[in-house]
Amino acid sequence: MFKLNVSDLNIGTRLGKDLFSADGSLLLKETTIINKDHLDRFKKRGIDEVYIAEEIVNAPQEKKEAAHIPNEKAFEKIYLESTHSVKEFLTKAKLGQPLEAAEVLEIVDTLFTQLFDGFNIFKNISILKEKDDYLFKHSINVAILCMLSGRWMNMNEHNVKQLGLAGVLHDIGKVFIDDKILNKDDALTNEEYQEMKKHAFLGYNYVNKLDWVNNPIAEAVLLHHERMDGRGYPNGVKDYGNNIFAPVLAVCDVYDAVTSERVYSNKRSPFAAADILWEESFGRLDPVVTSIFFNKIGxxxxxxxxxxxxxxxxxxxxxxxxxxxxxxxxxxxxxxxxxxxxxxxxxxxxx
Ligand SMILES: [Fe+2]
Ligand SMILES: [Fe+2]
The missing domain is CATH 2.30.30 (SH3 type barrels.)
Known part of the structure; x- marks a missing residue:
């Protein structure tokens, strides 16, 4: 590993050390492959030098080529593979079969190790979002956003991964809701909405039976639609108790919902989505989590x-x-x- 002036840095080079901003927040994780966006951002932030992984410089040809895969492509590949895996395990859950730890934790591990180039992910999530496969992509998006938020909140690796798990599993209860309600394009009737709301409890019930899922994660699944004004569901409680995952899950879930095409007819810019999140947050969502989220969007x-x-x-x-x-x-x-x-x-x- 050695230090390199940013002006000598080539696209495709791999970072040798985590890169932090002047205020100490993590900008890029070690092993991130530098792309054009990063170079622009270094300029904007006045970053002159970064640490580069030594082995890449002396790497054999095929390793060098691997390092030149554009980051967006790598992201898309992992994103689509993860979506596919979520689709598979949600189908299994729908059939009433229990999930194996490995099939779910592998997704979380992959997202954790590959996707900590936070800001590109924000942009790419909105590019890759489509109306089809909403539930699968939403589960992945929320997992990614939860893990990023955990990082921003300086949680340890274990808790960041637990957040990823909560994100992947949070809407699993929706597989037990009638497809006609789940896939309805128009607004739900009151009766249908009451039915849809059951997903939080149904998800909790399912996840709680899996012996490899810790209690706080099952609880976060139950709590993710609760709001601090007591107007959430399923129980209308006013706080998340000691659960550290639920407030993060709630914020990331709302953010992904307001940026999705399914809920609103047009994709919204992160600013517009954040505006809605801002309105939603007053007295309803955890103020610490939302302020961290807002600062990062800024x-x-x-x-x-x-x-x-x-x-x-x-x-x-x-x-x-x-x-x-x-x-x-x-x-x-x-x-x-x-x-x-x-x-x-x-x-x-x-x-
Ligand atoms: Fe939900
Ligand atoms: Fe959700």
Missing amino acids: DLLLGSTVKLSNGEIGKVVFTDAFRPTRPLIKVGNLFYNLGKEREIHIMEIIS
């Missing part, structure tokens, strides 16, 4: 080029820690402070 979008609802294109030049979804945008020589100009929204992130 970090991600600082320096991005965005399209505004008035048709103009500008650059995000400042994000406010208290309202990162409403940043300051520079359009030519003009500045729009979206914190004040409430009628203007970010429609799309261009780059």
Whole structure:
């Protein structure tokens, strides 16, 4: 491992050491393969030097080629394989068969080791999302977002993986809900909604019987729709007790739901989704988890080029820690402070 000036860094090189920002948060994990996005971000953040894995520099030809696989492709491959595995094990659960630890934990391990290049994942999740396979992709997305959040909250590796497991399993109860309700395109009737709400309890019941799933994970599955104003379900409790996974799961679940095409007709930019999450969070979701989530979205979008609802294109030049979804945008020589100009929204992130 040795230090390299960022200006000498090539796309496809592998990081030799975790890379942290000035405030100590993890930016990129050791072994991340550098892509163009990373190089742009290093420039934006004023990062001049990084540690490079030595073995890649002296690696035989085939290893070098492996390191040049574009990150997005690698992500897509893992994402689709994981989605396929979730599809398989949810089908098994639907048939009433118990899940083996290995088939589920393998997904979590793969996501854990491969996907800690956080910010690209945020973008890629929204690109890969489609209407079909909603439940499978949603389960994977929530697992990824939960593990990222666990990292941001400085949880240890065990708890981060437990969060991933909670994410993968959280909606397993939906396989016991009538397909007609589950796949309905229109809004659910009150009766159907009452039926749908049973998934939290049904999921808990199923997961609780698996001896390899710890109690707090089964409990998080039960609690993921509970809200701190007592208006959640299934029990309308006002807190998550001592469960450290449930508040994270609840935030990541809402975030993925509001960015998904299934719930809303158009894909939303992370800013718009975060706006909804912000509204949802007041008195309803855990404030510590949501503020960490918001700050990361702010970090991600600082320096991005965005399209505004008035048709103009500008650059995000400042994000406010208290309202990162409403940043300051520079359009030519003009500045729009979206914190004040409430009628203007970010429609799309261009780059
Ligand atoms: Fe759910
Ligand atoms: Fe969910």
